[in-house]
Amino acid sequence: MNRMQKFIFSCLLVVVVASTTIWLSDSIELKPSVTKTTYINSVFGSPGRKVFEPVLPDRHVELPKDFRFHPEFQHEWWQLVAQLKDDSGQSYWVRWRFFRYASDDRIATGWQDPQIYIANLVMNSHLGMFTDQRIARGGIGQAGGLSRPFRVWIDEWSWRSLSDQPLPGNLRLSSDSFSVNLQLKPAGAYALLGENGYHAKHDLLPRASYAFESPFIASQGKLTLSDGTTLNVKGRAWLSKEWGSELVGANYVGEDNFLLWLTDTKALQVSQYRYKDNMPYTTASLIDVNGHVINVPSEGIILKALNYTEFASGTRVPLSWNLQIPSQKIDLVINACKRDNWVNFVVPQWQGSVTAKGSDSAVGFMQLSGY
Known part of the structure; x- marks a missing residue:
């Protein structure tokens, strides 16, 4: 290779390297950034x-009428x-959620049905x-629901329901x-959260839902294990x-x-909603067996994560919390009963039973997402 050929080769090499560098730079800049916020919104967006x-x-929730389906709304x-406990006193916690999401506002049947069910x-x-x-998708019989009598399935x-009422x-x-x-049998009354069931999720953002709770339900039946053992269980x-x-919402990250x-x-009942560019918003409701509710304003609640547990994936989740509601003389330290309860559902989350000590001695369930 003579001097002129070497010069031409060197120029071409510089051009190729420069072009490749510019292309890679543009590709990195154009690549969409997948964050907790964009992921959650891509699944259940606005x-x-x-x-x-x-x-x-101004819409009041009516019970038990509003146990029914609400297809005019996007989510529910x-x-x-x-x-539950078996005859020997061994404890079992079961949590089941049935979720309906409308991908659009059409009314259609068969495979064109826009309703998607996740359980x-x-x-x-x-x-x-x-x-x-x-x-499953609605409209093909695999999943759906009826309001009277109430039934959901997937x-x-x-x-x-076993009567004209949900329970x-x-x-x-x-x-x-x-x-x-x-x-399942009712052992207490339904309770409306927020303002007659209007449950605000931020004071500055237009985020709210309709919600009610029924914490007092008697439950008994059969639990069958994978080895075929059938246990009599009962509890609440x-x-x-x-x-x-x-x-x-658009800036939603997760909730506790x-x-x-x-x-x-x-x-x-306590919920903390976390946002990308806004402060978290916390709600709390004290509910008695007669359905009476004390809704605590957000500024009257102090909820702090005490320490985080890191999983093999690198995800860090707070499994110990301090909850204070001074107006109700509540000061609790809440701890997860088991550590490895991370589940990779459509929205990955931590779920599991907890105990609380302090002003009260309590047991319950915790669900954390967006970490």
Whole structure:
């Protein structure tokens, strides 16, 4: 290779290297950044141009009428958390959630039905943690719901009422690890959160839903393990229902939820909603067995994470908390009963039973997402 050829080769090499560098730089800049906020919103995003009923404070929730389906709203879910014991006194925690999400505002049937159903199941016990999840489209019979009599189902999972009221009811769930068949009876009244069921999730952002709770439900039935062993179980359960049209806002990151039985006749529900560019917003409601509710204003609640647990994936989750509500003389340290309860559902989260010590001695359930 003569001098002129070497010069030409060197010039071409410089051009190739420079072009490659510019291309890689542009590719990195153009690559979308996937964050907790963008991921959650890609799953349960804001309605955008879709037309759904707004959540307004002048609409009063009616019970038990509003146990029904609300297809005019984009989201809704039912949840049941049960603390069960077998004949030997061994404890089992079961948490089931049935979620409906409308991908758009059309009314259609068959495969064009825009309703998507997601249900997930968690059981915590001395045997370990077992989870399962189902996802299905409405309109084809695989999943759906009826309002009168009340029934929701996805595959073989079902919850149905046994009268003209939502309760008493029957819950049937099964997975490869266990199955449960529970009879549910009311042992207390329904309770409306917030202002007659209007549950604000921030004081500066237009985020709210309709919600009610029923922390006092008697439960008994059968729990069958993977080896075929069938156990008689009984205990108590907590029912939650929520619906709206923007359960996930544009800056939503995640939330921290606590359900605590303070006594056999008094319960405490606490939720903290976390946002990317706004301060967290915390709500708390004291509920008694007669359905009376004391809604605590956000500024009257102090909720602090005491320490974080890091998992192999690098995810750090606060499994110990301090909750203070001075106006109600509540000061609790809440601790997870088990550490390794991270579940990779559609929205990855930590779920599990907790104990609380301090002004009260309580047990309950904690759900954390967005970490």
